[in-house]
Amino acid sequence: MSLAPRLDIRQSQSLVMTPQLQQAIKLLALSNLEIEGFIAEEIEKNPLLEAAQTEEVVRPERIERDEPAGADDLVTGAAKADPLDVDYATESHQQDSVADGGGGFDGALGLNGGSDVGGEDGIDFDSFAEGDKSLADHLLAQAGAVIDGPDWFIAQHLIDQIDEAGYLTVPLLDIANRLGTALARVERVLAQIQTLDPTGVGARDLAECIALQAKEADRYDPCMARLIDNLDLLARGELARLKRMCGVDDEDMADMIRELRSYDPKPGCRYGGEPAPAVTPDLFVMKTKAGWGIELNAATLPRVLVNRRYYHELSHGPQDKTSKAWLSDALASANWLIKALDQRQRTIIKVATEIVKQQEAFFLQGVAHLKPMTLAKVAEAIEMHESTVSRVTSNKYLSCARGVFELKYFFTSAIQAADGGDAVSAEAVKSAIRALIAGEGAKILSDDTLVELLQAKGFDIARRTVAKYREAMGIGSSVQRRRARALGG
Numbered sequence: 001m002s003l004a005p006r007l008d009i010r011q012s013q014s015l016v017m018t019p020q021l022q023q024a025i026k027l028l029a030l031s032n033l034e035i036e037g038f039i040a041e042e043i044e045k046n047p048l049l050e051a052a053q054t055e056e057v058v059r060p061e062r063i064e065r066d067e068p069a070g071a072d073d074l075v076t077g078a079a080k081a082d083p084l085d086v087d088y089a090t091e092s093h094q095q096d097s098v099a100d101g102g103g104g105f106d107g108a109l110g111l112n113g114g115s116d117v118g119g120e121d122g123i124d125f126d127s128f129a130e131g132d133k134s135l136a137d138h139l140l141a142q143a144g145a146v147i148d149g150p151d152w153f154i155a156q157h158l159i160d161q162i163d164e165a166g167y168l169t170v171p172l173l174d175i176a177n178r179l180g181t182a183l184a185r186v187e188r189v190l191a192q193i194q195t196l197d198p199t200g201v202g203a204r205d206l207a208e209c210i211a212l213q214a215k216e217a218d219r220y221d222p223c224m225a226r227l228i229d230n231l232d233l234l235a236r237g238e239l240a241r242l243k244r245m246c247g248v249d250d251e252d253m254a255d256m257i258r259e260l261r262s263y264d265p266k267p268g269c270r271y272g273g274e275p276a277p278a279v280t281p282d283l284f285v286m287k288t289k290a291g292w293g294i295e296l297n298a299a300t301l302p303r304v305l306v307n308r309r310y311y312h313e314l315s316h317g318p319q320d321k322t323s324k325a326w327l328s329d330a331l332a333s334a335n336w337l338i339k340a341l342d343q344r345q346r347t348i349i350k351v352a353t354e355i356v357k358q359q360e361a362f363f364l365q366g367v368a369h370l371k372p373m374t375l376a377k378v379a380e381a382i383e384m385h386e387s388t389v390s391r392v393t394s395n396k397y398l399s400c401a402r403g404v405f406e407l408k409y410f411f412t413s414a415i416q417a418a419d420g421g422d423a424v425s426a427e428a429v430k431s432a433i434r435a436l437i438a439g440e441g442a443k444i445l446s447d448d449t450l451v452e453l454l455q456a457k458g459f460d461i462a463r464r465t466v467a468k469y470r471e472a473m474g475i476g477s478s479v480q481r482r483r484a485r486a487l488g489g
Contacts, residue, residue, distance in 0.1 A: 024340040028347065028391040032282045032300035035341075039304050048311055048334045052303035135164065135201070135271040142196045147189065154179060154189045158202070166201040166268025167209070198267035206265055207231055213263040223248055227256055234260075237483040281399035283352050283407075285363065292356050292363070296345055297399075304341065306334045347384075351392045352407070354378050359410050363400055368432065370425040373411050429459055430469050437475055444485070446478040 030038060043049045136159055143155045157179060161170045172190065176183040194202040199216045203209035211228050214220040223246040227234065233242050234257070243253050264270075280300055286293050314327055355378065361369035375393075379386040393407035412425035436445060436453055445453070447466050454461050470477075476484065 020336050020340070023337075024343065025391065027340055027344045028388065029394045031395040031397075032297055033280060034395070035344075036300065036302050039302050039337075039341075042337055043304065046330050046334055046337075048307050048330050049304055049337065050307045052305050133271055135162065135166065135268045136160065138271050139193065139196055139201065143193060146195075147192055150181075151185070151189050151192075154181065154186055155193060158186070158190055158193055162202060162268065164268055165266040166198065166203070168202055168204050198264070198270055200264060200267040209265060209267065210260060210263050213267075214259070217259075219259055223252070224256055224259070227260070279397050279404050281404050282396040283348070283398045285352070285356055285398055285400040287363070287401070292360070294349060294352050294356060296348065301345075304338065306331070306338060347388065348392055348396070350382050351378065351384075351389055352398065354382050355398075355407065355410050357381075362410070363402065366402065366431075368428050370410070370412060370427045370431075372413060372425045375411060378411075426469070429454070429461060429465075430473060432457060432459065433466060433469055434473060434475070437470075437481070440481075444478045444482045 027035065027038070039049075039051070043051060139159045139162070140156065143159065144152070147155045154175075157175060158168065161168055161175065163169050168190070172186050173183055176186045179186070190202055194200075194212055196202075200209040200212045203212055207228050210231070211220060211225070214224055214228065226246045227242060230242060230245065233245075239253060243249065246253070246256070248256070280297070282297055282300065284293075284295050284297060311327070311331055315324075319327070355373075356363065358373055358378070358381075359371060361371065375386045375389045379389045382389075393411070396407050397404050398407055409427070412427045432454060433450060436450060447463050447470070450466050450470075451461060451463050454466070467477075475481075
C-alpha cells in the first residue's frame with residue numbers, strides 16, 4: 001500500500017440545503033407581522049420587488065366535501081357564480097378588527113351601541129395616554145413644586161433610586177455618604193417625597209408602604225400599627241395571636257384586614273409600565289353554513305409583486321456581463337420569494353385545517369372537549385414532516401369565537417380515561433381542576449379529594465399530576481386557599 005499523497009476523484013450523493021431552501025424554512029417559522037418586516041428588507045435589497053397597492057383577500061379554506069368552484073369553472077360555464085343575494089355578512093369572516101363584524105363593538109366591548117361609545121363627547125383618548133408617564137417623571141413634577149434649593153438635588157437622587165414598584169432600594173446612609181450631606185437632611189427630604197402621589201411611594205419596605213397609606217386614610221391607630229408591624233403573622237394566618245397583640249375582637253380584626261386589602265402594595269406599578277402588546281391573530285376560524293372557514297389575516301399579510309415592467313426596461317438597456325448576471329439573479333430571487341410566500345400560506349392553511357378537523361369538539365363545545373394531539377399526528381395526516389408542522393405552529397395565533405389561541409395550545413399530552421375510554425388532553429384536565437376548585441364551598445378540596453373527584457369524572461390521574469397542574473395554573477394548595485379564605489373573612 002502506497003503512503004504517498006495523491007489525488008482521487010470520488011462521486012457521492014448528499015443532501016445540501018440551498019440558500020433558497022433555507023429561506024423557505026425560515027419563512028415558515030415567522031408570524032405575519034415578522035413576515036412584514038422581512039418583506040420590507042427584501043424590497044429594499046431587490047429593486048424588482050414592490051409592495052402591492054391593492055389588497056387581495058385570501059379565500060378561506062373550508063372543511064367540507066364540496067369544494068368551491070374555481071375561476072376556470074366559472075369561465076367555461078361548468079359552475080355557476082354565487083348568487084347576488086348571498087349574505088356575505090354571515091358567510092365571509094374577513095375581519096381586520098373587532099369593528100369589521102356586525103355588532104363588533106357590542107360583542108367585543110360590551111357596549112350598548114356605536115352611538116353610545118364614550119358618551120356625548122366620544123372616547124376620551126387622553127385617558128389612555130396617561131399610563132405612558134413614568135413614575136420618576138410623575139414624582140419629579142410634584143417634587144419640583146414643593147422642594148427647592150439644595151434639597152431639590154437630594155430629591156432628584158432619591159427619586160432615581162426608587163424602583164418600578166415605588167420602593168426606595170438604597171439605604172439612606174449610603175445616599176447621605178454619597179452626597180456628602182447629613183443623614184437627617186436626607187430623611188427629611190424622603191419624608192417630603194413620601195407625601196407625593198401615589199401614596200406609599202418612597203417606602204423602604206412593605207410595612208412602611210402600608211403604614212403611609214393607612215396614615216393617608218386616617219386609619220393608623222395603635223391597633224392598626226401593631227397589625228402592620230406584624231404582617232408576617234398575618235401571612236401565616238395566626239389571627240388569634242394578632243387579636244391578642246392588637247387587643248381587638250373578631251369583628252374589629254376582620255375590619256382591619258379588609259382595610260389592609262384595600263391598600264396597594266406596589267403603588268409605583270401604576271406608572272411607567274409598558275402596555276402589554278395586543279396579540280394579532282395570523283388566522284381566522286369561523287363556523288359557516290357550509291362548514292368551518294379558515295383564512296389568513298390579510299391585514300397583517302403584505303403582498304409583494306415582481307415589477308416585470310422595470311425588469312423589461314433594464315434587460316433591454318445597455319448592460320455588461322456583470323450587470324446581466326446581477327439582473328438575472330435579482331429576478332430569480334424575486335420569483336423564488338413569491339413562490340416561497342405562496343407555499344408558506346398554503347402550508348399554514350393546510351396545518352390549520354387539520355388542527356380544526358381534529359379539535360372540532362373544542363371549537364364547538366369548549367376546552368373540556370380538547371383532545372390530545374401531537375405534532376406527529378398532524379404531520380402524518382397532512383403528509384408532511386413533523387419539523388415542518390412545528391415551524392408552522394410557532395409564533396402564530398388563531399382567532400375563533402372562543403378567543404385567540406396560539407397554535408401550539410392545541411397540542412397537548414394525553415391523560416388516560418379511568419373507564420378505559422378515549423384519552424383526554426391535559427388542558428381538559430386542567431379545566432376540570434379549575435372548575436372544581438372554583439366551585440368548592442366551605443370545605444376546601446385537598447389534592448387527594450381532587451383526585452377522587454376527577455376519577456369520578458373519568459380522568460385517571462395521579463395526585464402528583466394534580467399538584468403539578470394546579471401549580472402551573474397559579475392555584476395555591478388547600479392550606480393556602482384555606483388561609484386566604486380565613487383572611488378574607
